[in-house]
Amino acid sequence: MLANICTGAIKGIEGFAVSVEVDIAPGMPTLAVVGLPDAEVKESKDRVIAAIRNSGFDFPLKRITVNLSPAELRKSGTHFDLPIALGILAASEQLSPSAVGKIKDLLVMGEVALDGSLRPCAGVLPMLISCQKLGKTAVIPPANVLEGHVSGSPFISPHTLKELADYLEEKISLENVTVSYLPPEEEEIASELDFSDVKGQALAKRALEIAAAGGHNVLMIGLPGTGKSMLAKRFASILPPLTQEEALEITKIYSICNLLGKSKLFTRRPFRDPHHTISDVALIGGGTTPRPGEVSLAHNGVLFLDEFAEFSRSSLEVLREPLENGQVTISRAKETVSYPARFTLLAAMNPCPCGNLGNPLKPCTCTPMQVNRYKSRISGPLLDRIDLTVTLNPVKYTDWNKPSEGETSAQIRERVLKARAIQKERFAHSSTTANAFxxxxxxxxxxxxxxxxxxxxxxxxxxxxxxxxxxDKILKTARTIADLDGAKNIETKHLIEVMQYRPLDRKGVADL
Ligand SMILES: [Zn+2]
Structure with a gap:
């Protein structure tokens, strides 16, 4: 007998519907999965066999063929376990005709454990959103319930394969849930990390304010301990709140990477700070089963690269594509996958390998050649994509000892929001989202x-x-400064301020 179960699959960050056809015919006992499954899907066979047996059903000793269609698109993920298992139960007539009749209204996804319980799987949110138009009730593992809520699709979440079968046989009822995602409340966004924690460094703070207001990339150069990472970690606290569309985009990416966990939905812009030893694939995305990399996990948020000059040259080079296009394209033998990757780059580096160049208290032990080699690791084309460069000096005792705190993140954010509002109006009829783009x-x-x-x-x-x-960079940045100033046109003072953040134009990287 033939059974047909509807499920989903992922390409890039979008889902598409997949039909799982299960045919059981007399012959040598085999279980074959066809229709471009990758290694992950092929592994599901052993889990499915054990789960069916351990749920009190028989595993049919016949020739079982599972076809995933459309056949031309590659399928990956562990969520095919449940539709395959359910298809085998239906095709082997272990479910009543009325139970089988209900299956056509379901969109089924979930990994099964050997005991038949449902385990979390990746990519549930994008699959639910893309398959919404089919008007089916989703079946998702209990650990993915959060994504069901976000999608706004109706769903049920049985704990086991047996429970799903009992539900179809009307032996038990499962709550059918539909909850739409509501944008986060303003209070929730308040961060515990505040700009007022950082003493001094007025120039760097101003550079970050401009970056937040116009979506510009920043390079901070300074001695260790001058507050580069402290500032970077607080940058997200002055960024505008996420729109619902942005929040959904990010949540989809984390869903695909199975990184949502039990945490709440994205109410804040992501902040990613990969270590400089990161591989190119982990940074940019890819692999045999393509996955988004750090640049996509930072989408709509911040990518902080500390020790910028310590990243491998190839890592820095692969950053150029997302910095230029706001997305990453990964080509494999049979298909090309794109992931969004529009982030604000915050980079930080020491002035030299030992970190003491320019320190009045500690001598630099590097040779001039070492210093030059260190700085030249950041290529011209990459520097071209950085709008603001700022040098941080050691904090003065008088600054550190100041009784009054500096401006809070909330105060800075208010100005950022005003400048963003001007840009929203400016780009109302364009796909551009901020001055930097x-x-x-x-x-x-x-x-x-x-x-x-x-x-x-x-x-x-x-x-x-x-x-x-x-x-172009100077004009874009000056436009942002003018917006912060509430000025209709760029004025000379705005241009002069930008030039302060363009030391590379004046000196070239080797003389910094
Ligand atoms: Zn040095």
């Missing part, structure tokens, strides 16, 4: 310079030999 045409439209400012920029261009890309 303006197209050349938008730069022309939104960054006209008054004659005086034009002269200043032209002089700077002549003196420092600025590239066209640098000029």
């Amino acid at each position: 303006m197209t050349p045409k938008e730069i022309k439209t939104f960054c006209p310079l008054p004659p005086e400012a034009d002269t200043v920029l032209e002089a700077a261009m002549r003196k420092f030999g600025l590239s066209a890309r640098s000029l």
Whole structure:
């Protein structure tokens, strides 16, 4: 007999519906899975056999063929266990006809343990969202219930394969849940890490405020202990709140990576700080079964790369694509997968390998050649994608000892939100979301310079030999500073402020 169960699969961060056809015919006892399953799906056979036996059913000793269609798309994940097991029960007539009749209204996903209990699986949220149009009730493992809530789809979550069978036979009832996701309350977003914890470093704080307001990337250079990571960790506290669409995008990515765990849904922008020994695949995504990397886990949030110059050259090079396009494309033999990766890059590095160059108290033990080699590890094209560079100096005792605290994150965030509101209006008819992502045409439209400012920029261009890309960066950043200032047009003072954060244009990396 033939049974047909509906489930889902993932491509990139989107799901698609998959039909699991199970045919049982007389012949040598075998279980074959066809229809482009990857190694993960093939492994499900042994779990399914044990789960069926341990749930009080018989495993049919016949020729069983499982076909996953559409056949041309690769299927990966452990969630095929449950639809395959259910299909075998239906095709072997171990379920009553009325129970089998109900299966067509279900969208089934879940990994099964050997004892038949349902275990969490990856990618439930994107599959639920993409399959919503089918109008089916989802069957998901209890550990994935949170994703059911977020999707807004109706679902049930049995604990075991037996419980699902009993539900279909109307021996037990399972609660049918539908709860839509509500955007987070403002109070929940308040962070325990606050900008007022960081003493001094006014210039760096201002650079981060500009970055938050316009979506710009920042490089912080400073001696160890000057507060680079303290500042980076507080950066998320001055970012605008997530829109519902952004929150869903991030939650989907974490769902695919099985990283949602028991934590609440994304109410905050993600902050990722991978170690400099990270592999290219872990940073950018990929692998035999493609998975999003750190750049995608930082999507709509912050990627903090401490010890920037210690990252391998290839790691730094692969960063160029997401920095340029806001996404990562991974090509494999038969398919190409894209993951979103639009993040704000915060990079931090010491001034030299020993970390003491410029320290008045400790001598630097590096040779000039070592210092040069260290700095040149960050290539020109990568530096081109950094809008603001700021040097942090050791904190002065008077700053550290100040009785009054600096500005709080809430105060800075208020200005950031105002500047963001201006940009929202500016880009109402465009796909651009912030000044940092303006197209050349938008730069022309939104960054006209008054004659005086034009002269200043032209002089700077002549003196420092600025590239066209640098000029664009300067204008985009100046636009953000003008927005923070509430100014309609970029003024000379805004341009001059930007130049403070462009030491690389003036000196080149080796002379920093
Ligand atoms: Zn040194």
